[in-house]
Amino acid sequence: MSPNWLLKEHFEIYCLRLEFFIHEGKMEGSELSRRCGLSANSSQFTLDGKPVRILGGSMHYFRVPRAYWKDRMVKMKACGINTLTTYVPWNLHEPEKGVFDFEGQLDLLAFINEAARVGLWVILRPGPYICAEWDLGGLPSWLLRDKNMMLRTTYAGFTEAVNSYFDRLIPRVVQVQFSKGGPIIAVQVENEYGSYAKDDQYMSFTKKALESRGICELLLTSDNLEGFKRGGVHGALRTINFQKLTYGMIKHLDHDALLLQPQRPKLVMEYWSGWFDVWGEAHHVFSAEDMVSVVMAVLKQGMSVNVYMFHGGTSFGFMNGAVDSGTYKPQITSYDYDAPLSEAGDYTKKYRLLRSLFSSYHSENLPEMPALQSKKAYEAVAISQHVSLWETLQLTEPHQSENPVNMENLPVNNGNGQSYGYMLYETTITTGGTLNSRNNVRDRALVYVDALFIGVLDYKTQELTVPNQKGKQKLSLLVENCGRVNFGKALDSQRKGLTGDIVLNNVPLKNFTHYSLDLKPAFLDRLGAVSWVPHTTKPTFPGFFQGNLWVENNPSDTFIKLPGWSKGVVFVNGQNLGRYWSIGPPQTLYLPGPWLKTGTNQVLVFEEQKAGDEICFADLPDLGKTTNVTIHPFCSVT
Known part of the structure; x- marks a missing residue:
């Protein structure tokens, strides 16, 4: 901490104390x-x-x-x-x-x-x-x-x-x-x-x-x-x-x-x-x-x-946790929590x-309820261009290792490893057969052979069939950290990516190339250096999709809807709004007005498997089908 920082902080604290005491009517001379x-x-x-x-x-x-x-x-x-x-x-x-x-x-x-x-x-x-x-x-x-x-x-x-x-x-x-x-x-x-x-x-x-x-x-x-x-x-x-x-x-x-x-x-x-809510449930x-x-x-x-909570807000970015009481369940982006103030700060019953x-517990009348923030259903944004994930690999430095390295131990970020997002693992195979993860995928892997999708490996599915073809083939696993468990006695085991061997016909695969895909702002900024193609061209998945939202006058809060899309992450003006997934329950992502600007706003979507032609907006959230809770199943452990 520099001396200038300390002087600034102490002066601000003194002014705050002075203001607070005057407000409370408790000033006695210069006594603070x-x-x-x-x-x-x-x-x-x-x-x-x-x-x-x-x-x-x-x-x-x-x-x-x-x-x-x-x-x-x-x-x-x-x-x-x-x-x-x-x-x-x-x-x-x-x-x-x-x-x-x-x-x-x-x-x-x-x-x-x-x-x-x-x-x-x-x-x-x-x-x-x-x-x-x-x-x-x-x-x-x-x-x-x-x-x-x-x-x-x-x-x-x-x-x-x-x-x-x-x-x-x-x-x-x-x-x-x-x-x-x-x-x-x-x-x-x-x-x-x-x-x-x-x-x-x-x-x-x-x-x-x-x-x-x-x-x-x-x-x-x-x-x-x-x-x-x-x-x-x-x-x-x-x-x-x-x-x-x-x-x-x-x-x-x-x-x-x-x-x-x-x-x-x-x-x-x-x-x-x-x-709180988890993906795929109500x-x-x-x-x-x-x-x-x-x-x-x-x-x-x-x-x-x-x-708890009075106002839940949003687990923006990749910050959602997960529960694991025998079954791993990642939590959603919204932290609305069915709280007295909604995710967007609106009043509820x-x-x-x-x-x-x-x-009745105050001797004076309560202050008036403030006006709500404006909400707007902006016009849908057409996707103007896209680029395949495979084309963006040139933006990140590959790392070689005989055995797969988990996310935290990847030699990136000044030796701190990778914390969030995706990792791509690639190796060469010469035969098809049975691919088995041995439950070492944390948490979800899209599997490709020569960039052709063959299936998903996760906690439920640990085996896939790799087609037999002649010659060498590139096996790729795009592994997502879907959120580390936030409660319980499994905290020490929350390493992500591939946490052990993956086998083909019972033989451990070797000689991996690793790509860190944390999707941080620095990575997103570098996307301008790759060759984007017009959206009239058929896209290759996974990929990045871009459109521009025009905002007139003062920006308002809104909610992003992605009909026809599958699963991925949305960025607006570089802000990571969080994950979306068609399995719900939520069908919208909250976009705060202060993160928009008057004029052109860049909307960037990383989509894993299926893209629509446009990005839609609503003035109300859609948190999905509901289930009434009277006694929580987790009350004994939360």
């Missing part, structure tokens, strides 16, 4: 410190010595365009929310070992400052593990280059990396703690460790890592009922996560609370307002009336509550019912 922060030393929370109830809502800065942070926060405030909670994704802030990013969309301090200006307190959940239906639970994939890595333990390779990361993260937030004049009233120690609990020293390590760097506000842990006993750490308030509240749960929770933390307030850290919805009745019951019990409920 408070007596005490959030306290949990009695059956009720106190803040600055006064009784307080937390009415919280979760919103993740990394899932919401920065231009919309304030909009979403003001809407939270208008619903009666007084506390914003957010996770912090390590994998975005340190994408390569020792390379940190806290700028722009990832400016956490700016996000916290904005919450203070709106008048919201903040509960920070810095991890290092966050779950969040986020790739590898927010842990950076380069950790897995260590073949002995034991994530979320006191294994030296992990704790050294955590310490290095916290050295850069924590100093950015210590000055905006409540006791120093900022909005942070509590900090979570790790996340849901009771469902993992591999190392009885790990939570103590994490707690010390926070405190030793200046975290002095109330510490807390967060677990479901199953992990409530195992997930705590001495000196941190235990909080609970659930969706359904039963008499038995209250009795059980009261019993455990009396044993573990008598006469301390209860906080539902995650009251699940909805649920969109989960949870009745607004059922949700609000549980929140009402929680409040009548004297508890505080945090609604849940919002209005919560606003009515929360208003």
Whole structure:
């Protein structure tokens, strides 16, 4: 950190504290410190010595365009929310070992400052593990280059990396703690460790890592009922996560609370307002009336509550996670979550019912509900040109190896490996026969012989027939990382690409050429150097397809629809909007207005197998067929 950076940050923090204190009417001369922060030393929370109830809502800065942070926060405030909670994704802030990013969309301090200006307190959940239906639970994939890595333990390779990361993260937030004049009233120690609990020293390590760097506000842990006993750490308030509240749960929770933390307030850290979705299944919805009745019951019990999610947003790019409870299931791009504020920040029935409920817990009238962002169904964009993936291989440096190398161990990105996207594996074969993956494909491979598609290998299909032809043939496997598991005890095994031998007629294939296809902006920029052909020419798949969207006046939010397309990724003006897949449930991708510009906007689609002639737009999302959820099948493990 340069001295200029520190001076700038400290000046901004001082101005924020001044503004916050004037807003709260708590200035006393030049005093900018408070007596005490959030306290949990009695059956009720106190803040600055006064009784307080937390009415919280979760919103993740990394899932919401920065231009919309304030909009979403003001809407939270208008619903009666007084506390914003957010996770912090390590994998975005340190994408390569020792390379940190806290700028722009990832400016956490700016996000916290904005919450203070709106008048919201903040509960920070810095991890290092966050779950969040986020790739590898927010842990950076380069950790897995260590073949002995034991994530979320006191294994030296992990704790050294955590310490290095916290050295850069924590100093950015210590000055905006409540006791120093900022909005942070509590900090979570790790996340849901009771469902993992591999190392009885790990939570103590994490707690010390926070405190030793200046975290002095109330510490807390967060677990479901199953992990409530195992997930705590001495000196941190235990909080609970659930969706359904039963008499038995209250009795059980009261019993455990009396044993573990008598006469301390209860906080539902995650009251699940909805649920996440996986590809190929229905969109989960949870009745607004059922949700609000549980929140009402929680409040009548004297508890505080945090609604997870209040605004889900979007897992843009390749950031979606996956679940694996015996069957691997990647999650979708949308993180709408059936939350009170929709993916695009629109009001829902849940919002209005919560606003009515929360208003009775405020002594003054709630602010007016802000106007919604405009939505527009733009005219369809015709595909003007395309280029085959095979033509773009010249843009990436090939790497040779006798055996297939997994994504994380590929010698790219300054030795950090490849984290996301696709990898192409090529080798030469001289015969046909039976190709078997031995379940070493992570997660889905399109298989080609001399650029002709012959089938898909994944967790369900592990064998294909290779046609017999004379002479040498090029066998190609385009392997997609569909998302690393974000929860459970399989985190250490989330290496992607080909993770072992693939055999032809029971003989391991050798001598591979590897191409890294991470589809990062640098790669996309180089696409201008290849020869595109008009779309009147029959395309070869996989391939890139381009069209231009013309926007007049101020851009509006919209939703991309791809009828006739199969599976791939959409980029607009270089922004990776995420994956689409015709199997659904979603049939649209959210495109925020701030990512468009007046005039010409480039729309680029990477399509794996089947392209339409145009890209369509809608002013409403299509999240697919729904399934009503009353008791979640994952409640015992999330």
